């Protein structure tokens with residue numbers, strides 16, 4: 287894995303999300319919470335929907351299409367209709383830039 291620059295910290299409101307497209311086309315949702323920045327796969331495990339276009343409800347992201355919920359910090363699925371979680375990625379913030387641990 288390698289640290290890949292994702293976005294500026296200022297691009298994210300607290301409790302805000304942003305879709306970031308990696309060099310290989312993979313879409314990742316970068317999420318800023320009160321206690322840090324987190325990253326999970328952006329594509330819902332149920333169908334083709336961008337989780338970054340959904341809502342943050344408590345400590346979960348709610349899919350905009352059918353309402354499945356995923357934990358921000360782990361990607362674990364918390365409600366139907368999705369039954370499989372999404373990948374989570376380690377993140378770090380360095381000099382106001384968000385990095386995601388991604389790739390080889």
Ligand code: FES
Nearest residue numbers: 330332349352354
């Ligand atoms: S596409 Fe996300 S719950 Fe159906």
